[in-house]
Amino acid sequence: MQATHDASHDHHGEHEGHSHGGLKQYLAVLGALLVLTVITVGASYLDFGSANIVIAVLIATIKASLVALFFMHLKDDNPVNAMILVSCFLFLGLLLTFCLLDIDNRLDESPAGKAAMKMQGPPSMGRSQTSTDAAPAPKPGYVDSHGAGAGAGEHGGAAAPAAKH
Amino acid sequence: MSTHAHALDEHAHANHDPNLQHHFHTMQQQFDASKLGMWLFLATEILLFGVLFVGFGLSQARWPEEFKQAHHHLDRVLGAFNTVVLLVSSFTMVMAVHSAANSKRKATINYLVVTILCAVAFLVVKYFEYSHKIHEGLLPGQYFTYLANTDPMAKGNSVFFGFYFMMTGLHGFHILGGVVVLCILLAQTIKGRYSASYYTPVDLVGLYWHIVDLIWIYLFPLLYLIG
Numbered sequence: 421m422q423a424t425h426d427a428s429h430d431h432h433g434e435h436e437g438h439s440h441g442g443l444k445q446y447l448a449v450l451g452a453l454l455v456l457t458v459i460t461v462g463a464s465y466l467d468f469g470s471a472n473i474v475i476a477v478l479i480a481t482i483k484a485s486l487v488a489l490f491f492m493h494l495k496d497d498n499p500v501n502a503m504i505l506v507s508c509f510l511f512l513g514l515l516l517t518f519c520l521l522d523i524d525n526r527l528d529e530s531p532a533g534k535a536a537m538k539m540q541g542p543p544s545m546g547r548s549q550t551s552t553d554a555a556p557a558p559k560p561g562y563v564d565s566h567g568a569g570a571g572a573g574e575h576g577g578a579a580a581p582a583a584k585h
Numbered sequence: 586m587s588t589h590a591h592a593l594d595e596h597a598h599a600n601h602d603p604n605l606q607h608h609f610h611t612m613q614q615q616f617d618a619s620k621l622g623m624w625l626f627l628a629t630e631i632l633l634f635g636v637l638f639v640g641f642g643l644s645q646a647r648w649p650e651e652f653k654q655a656h657h658h659l660d661r662v663l664g665a666f667n668t669v670v671l672l673v674s675s676f677t678m679v680m681a682v683h684s685a686a687n688s689k690r691k692a693t694i695n696y697l698v699v700t701i702l703c704a705v706a707f708l709v710v711k712y713f714e715y716s717h718k719i720h721e722g723l724l725p726g727q728y729f730t731y732l733a734n735t736d737p738m739a740k741g742n743s744v745f746f747g748f749y750f751m752m753t754g755l756h757g758f759h760i761l762g763g764v765v766v767l768c769i770l771l772a773q774t775i776k777g778r779y780s781a782s783y784y785t786p787v788d789l790v791g792l793y794w795h796i797v798d799l800i801w802i803y804l805f806p807l808l809y810l811i812g
Contacts, residue, residue, distance in 0.1 A: 435608045440752050441683075442683065443680065443683075444681050445684070446680060447675055447676070449676075450672060450673070450675075450676040453672045453675075454669060454672060455673065456752070457665065457668050457669065458613065458756050459663050460806050460810065461661065464661070464806070464810035464811065472810075472811055473807075473811050476806035476807065476810055476811050477803075477807075478804075479805070479806070480802050480803045480807075482805055483802045484799045484803070487675060487795050487798060487799050487802065488795075488799065490679075490792075490796045491675050491676075491679045491795045491798075492677075492791075492792055492796075497620075498617060498620070498621075500621060500624075500625045501620065504625060504627075505627070505628070505631070507628075508628050508631040508632060509631070510633070511632075512631070512632070512635040512638070512639065515635070515636070516642060517638050518729065519639055519642075519643055520642065520643070520646065523646050523647065525642055529784075537627045
């Protein structure tokens with residue numbers, strides 16, 4: 421019985437020592453999180469152009485770090501747990517970076533190009549120019565014109581090698 | 586002789602904490618292993634929401650004006666209120682873990698009750714937001730009736746609300762699941778199941794609750810404030 425008590429006491433003491441911050445520290449973290457929330461809402465009313473989203477994500481990341489370090493105890497925890505979290509964000513960053521690089525290459529930045537993109541989808545969809553020109557209204561006949569366009573494209577593709585023979 | 590037997594008995598007893606499963610050597614090892622497993626689960630959660638965030642980012646790059654227009658339908662006051670509610674609930678949750686780790690049963694119960702109340706408040710606000718948007722015809726896809734089908738802005742607006750309902754809906758289900766688990770935790774705490782020597786479930790649910798909060802920390806500014 422004595423041994424059990426000692427063991428649990430050691431365990432308890434250990435956690436008091438390094439794993440738990442206590443009421444004051446948690447309240448301070450909560451205060452910081454609430455202040456950052458006010459800042460992020462305030463910043464959204466101001467127009468910094470494209471910097472708005474950078475500011476928002478930056479503040480969100482500071483808040484997320486506070487939650488992870490103090491509320492989730494990563495500050496004093498086994499570093500393996502922190503590594504899991506950080507590697508998640510690294511891989512998401514990788515995914516986002518390469519996707520954004522790709523969309524930068526696909527999107528024609530000119531307004532006309534963007535308008536065309538909205539109507540037709542990306543050029544990789546392989547629709548021939550004539551079939552989309554022939555399509556009268558973009559919205560009601562959208563599915564039909566798409567089907568006809570794809571069909572025409574396939575026919576063209578199939579016809580070309582046949583003509584060669 | 587008898588003291589030796591007594592010591593052995595004591596030793597066996599010490600190693601046989603009723604909460605220690607036979608495949609672990611010590612309570613600390615069991616605690617660390619449970620925590621590692623929880624973190625791996627949380628990693629899958631982050632990746633699950635992460636791809637939605639990436640999809641949102643790509644669509645935002647494709648329909649910037651439409652997304653800006655669509656996000657004005659979201660009430661940032663209600664969003665900010667829900668943010669505060671979740672942050673407070675994260676605080677009460679970490680205090681519940683802290684109390685359980687120090688064998689303060691009464692305090693654990695109180696903090697868990699406040700956490701559950703915050704979660705319910707979040708869901709109630711979400712319910713009003715959803716019903717308002719559904720009433721306005723802002724459901725995505727074929728149910729998007731707010732703008733005429735022929736309006737060139739309609740597609741991008743509808744995509745925005747596709748992401749809005751998918752992301753906040755998935756997050757909402759996580760809150761709902763959290764409420765269920767928190768209620769089980771509360772019942773077990775009332776029964777006196779947890780103390781300083783064993784409070785692993787409280788700690789793990791705490792981690793889950795904080796990750797749900799963490800996801801909302803990103804959802805709120807991206808959906809409500811930037812669009």
